[in-house]
Amino acid sequence: MAVTTAQAQVITQLAKEAMQIPRGDRPDDDKGINQLEKYTVNVDTTSAYNALLDSVQQATDAQQWSRAEQFIKQMVALDPTNVNNSLLLSNLGTVQRMQGKFDDALRSYNMALDMTPNAVAILTNRGVLHIQRGELDAADADLQRVVERDAQNEEALFWLAFIAMNRGQADVAASRLDEILAFNPRSVQALEGKALLAKATGDYTNALSLYTQLIENAQDADYYANRADCALMLRNLSQASEDIQSALNINPDDGYLYLLRAKLNKMRFNFDDMERDIKLAEQHGVDPEEIQNSLK
DSSP: OOOOHHHHHHHHHHHHHHHSOOGGGOOOOTTTOOOOOOOOOOOOTTSHHHHHHHHHHHHHHTTOHHHHHHHHHHHHHHOTTOTTHHHHHHHHHHHHHHTTOHHHHHHHHHHHHHHSTTOHHHHHHHHHHHHHTTOHHHHHHHHHHHHHHOTTOHHHHHHHHHHHHHTTOHHHHHHHHHHHHHHOTTOHHHHHHHHHHHHHTTOHHHHHHHHHHHHHHOOOHHHHHHHHHHHHHTTOHHHHHHHHHHHHHHOTTOHHHHHHHHHHHHHTTOHHHHHHHHHHHHHTTOOHHHHHHHTO
8 A cells, every 4th residue: 555645744744753853952762863873992091082082971971962072073183093983973973963963964974984885873874864854865775775784774674664655655664664573573663663654554543553562662652642643533532632641741841742632622622622732732832834734
């Protein structure tokens, strides 16, 4: 079954939400962005280079991405010929991505790959960055190179499935996710992909079941929100209400949850409550046009 243009737009929006840099520069979860690669440098512990390395680690542990960026730049400038600079540049790209500096991040990844053209982790990072930039052909090329070198690279297979969904290739997307499950039957990432694919293709009953499995593994606000959305589509209003409240208990600052509750209240003909939630959604950053389109 092919994914329609409208469904592909939904998938794209979900991906933007999944990969958005959250408030407080919180690092992205395992749905999209590789965390900083661990350094394995062999240098004198008293050197300035190693002192900067310690500063980078402290800054990243504190999620102070701007400080980490400056320290990494100082490290590269301090020792331009160091064999570890490819890794440093890759991590520079990642901390820039955490700050939404996508052009800078692309330059950093490109420089890292000029030094180590076949580095799987860097190719994966650049591939996901291309997705964030809406450059799906470039992303596909990078991620295909990854699976050619590492056929069991779970993250690359997941994002190749995502690209296939955006291209309306639901069968290809399902096949990629099945590749993950073949070597990792307990993959949460593959299960998330299956749930997203089911939801995008209108199979809300299956999607609801898959999100239930995910919730059993982790009490995540996004899982509750997606299950609530499926419940609304199935007109299971009681389930939707419970899930929206569970999500709000975890993340009361997510405007999308108030939009979901506005939909629920509209379906219940509670129009005063609907208007209240519309205002709350706007106050928490949801575009008014998106609200109106969702409530049509």
